[in-house]
């Protein structure tokens with residue numbers, strides 16, 4: 650191990666060696682994504698100093714105002730990953746349609762789904778934001794791609810993770826053999842192993858949800874939050890922490906334990922299953938959480954078992970410590986303690 654510790658590239662190569670017969674394609678693919686994240690991190694860090702803050706004036710497929718940094722992050726990932734030679738198609742939270750690989754570029758057997766800059770509405774307030782990614786194997790046997798390559802349940806992911814642009818820039822990822830965290834050392838431009846083998850505590854004392862939606866939740870959901878806040882010496886005293894930036898709220902939950910919830914609600918008839926997207930947010934974070942010993946549920950079933958119907962499908966998300974997710978599921982299905 651060098652004097653700066655283990656870099657993420659060394660970590661990837663050691664994992665590659667454990668996968669006998671690995672061609673190195675996956676390692677090269679992830680290294681391209683890592684470089685994209687370093688470029689995004691550089692822009693996010695200096696965003697307050699140059700004219701890259703604020704809105705573009707456009708709206709995305711989610712009907713959300715597009716931030717200049719959103720667009721920069723999306724374009725950076727698309728441009729770099731299209732040349733990675735190992736993808737057959739991409740899907741972005743910012744793009745209504747699948748992103749095809751340019752005809753002159755070499756294609757491969759992987760699919761990349763990503764949210765380029767989640768939490769971007771918080772950019773101007775200097776709140777931590779993140780990039781979420783999900784990597785799957787191509788399923789179709791044709792040249793090019795089919796929708797079946799994109800619409801895969803989360804249990805088929807070969808890798809998933811996120812980059813968190815906060816007080817430091819971190820990368821947290823899994824390839825199905827546990828979860829590792831790396832912190833970017835800007836002085837050498839490398840992600841260094843800082844959180845080997847992350848394990849989420851089985852229980853926690855923090856719940857994370859937007860209680861402003863109380864009146865839009867079902868009775869069972871309200872009963873669950875009443876229980877969490879009820880003075881009762883048979884249960885822990887819970888704290889509520891909610892940043893409104895999923896990657897930051899999830900990262901705290903992963904390290905400290907507890908539970909993050911974005912339940913189904915009745916505030917927008919166009920989004921009866923809540924706001925979060927299955928393919929770009931819930932499935933990748935669910936793989937990370939389960940690999941760290943936690944759980945991720947829609948409230949009535951495992952996130953990773955959900956069969957996607959369409960590219961921008963939304964699902965409710967309850968994710969965190971295994972025991973806390975089970976408790977929420979009991980309440981959500983009307984069978985409290």
Ligand code: P6P
Pocket residue numbers: 767768769770859893894895896898924
């Ligand atoms: P609300 C950010 O826009 C985001 O997609 C997630 O990062 C975050 O968890 C959620 O929306 C916050 O949504 O409805 O509480 O503002």
